Amino acid sequence: MTISKFGDITVRDLGSDGATLEFPKNAEWADDLKVSFPKVRWAPTTRVWGIPGKLGYKRACQWAERIASGNGVVDRQKLIDSAAFDGLVSKYVRLGTAQSIVRTAYDEEIVAICRKLGGAFDRDEKIWVIPGANLAALIQATPGIDRLAAAASARDSARKAARKAEAQAIEAAARQEQDEHLARVRAHRYVVLASKAPVVGATVRLYGNPVTVESLGKLFRADDELSSRGGPIGAEGEWVRYAYYRDATAAEMAVLEATETKRAEAARIARAQAEAIHTVAASADAPELGHAPEGEVIWRDDRHAVTGYRRWVVLTADGWLWHITYDGSDGAMWGDYNCGYNSQGTRVPARDDLVAAIRGQA
Known part of the structure; x- marks a missing residue:
């Protein structure tokens, strides 16, 4: 140092x-x-x-x-009172016997004047430093510097105002764009139960219109006002989330319609099967066999087999459809029935439509 x-x-x-x-x-x-x-x-x-x-x-x-050395700053009042200074007071020029300072907005003519006066530009302070030897010339140049500096200051203020206005306009446009984006996003979302949320990329129907799910929002608990805002009814206290979507493309709509057609056909077949099975099970024809009839099992329900309860339909060689129920579950009336131990059966003639429906082919 x-x-x-x-x-x-x-x-x-x-x-x-x-x-x-x-x-x-x-x-x-x-x-x-x-x-x-x-x-x-x-x-x-x-x-x-x-x-x-x-x-x-x-x-x-x-x-x-x-x-x-005892050479302090020039006595400004003395300069103001002197004929040489002619009463001028500058807010852009600071006078001194050793050095003077010119501080203004940028102006090419002021730069030329300061250089002519032997000035050096201080980039840190953003000022021109004029040597004291040129004090008299600087005093003479001060009115012109004032005039140019005032104009430069006005231009600089106008530029700053224009830049500020431009920045504010850009910021306002960005805010408006963001607000419009949020509005679009919020207009393309709906609340679903978390347990029934569609997978991202799935095409579903929303109020009958085909839409494709693009993303899923965070989980949150449904409050008692959610249903009034378009949420699922009766979901209070359940975990729900937003599904964000867009309109489905023509290709996505075609896939959705094909899937819906397939599901509708599967549902129709399932209904026809259930109705055919019920026709056999509801028959009053239950002859005593003493054992389960033999033949081709064309339908079976073992969903509750672990509890001792099973059902099946048999197509016998002599042209009958039998519905057999085996009930060995707790609380059932165990014993011998028309089709054997814990087994009851009813039958109807085996029509082609019933057979096809029970096979899941109708």
Whole structure:
């Protein structure tokens, strides 16, 4: 760390972080420092002044050397009262005997003037530093700088306002697009019981219209108001989720319709089978055989076999359809019946339509 002394003023080089200035309490020096370095900051803990920027150390040394030599900032009021200054006061130019500062919005003509006056641009502070030797010329140029700076400031403000308006318009458009997207998403969803949720990619009918499920939402508990908002009735307290969908394509609709046709045909066959089996089971013709009739078993129901309850239909060689019930379940009336132990049977003549229906072929 480089440390330089200028009388009672100590300057420390902080490299790219700038520099610090330390001197005894002096209101005039402090005021001069604030004028010369608009971004200077006082650190009450370490009791030093901090000057940011890569040129901070160099400029701080120049300031300390000027103050230590007794050449303070120019007396502005004296300049204002002088004929040379002609009463002009500039908010864009800070005058000093060692160096002056020009701070304005960017303008090519101002840049040309500052360069002509031997100025150097400080990129960290965003200012032009004019050497004190050209103070008189700078005073003469100040009215023109003021005029150009005011116009540049107006242009800069207009550009900033335009950029702000553009950014706000883009943000508003993005919000509107997001809101419209959410509205579209919410318009294309419905609540289903989690246990009956369709698989993603499935094509189903929603209020009669074919739709394809694209995704499933998170699980949540249905409240007592869900059914009034289009949710399933009686689902209060159950786990439900949203199914998000889109309109089905022509190909998806064709697959759905083929599946529905197949299911409808399967349901029709199942109904015809159930009706044919009932026709045999409901017959009053139950002759005593003493054993289960022999023949081809064309239908069997063993769903409850583990409990001792079974049913089946037999097609005998002599042209009869028998419905046999074996009931050996707990609580049943065990004993010998017309078709043997725990077995009861009824029969009807074996018609082709009944046989085909019971086989699941009708």
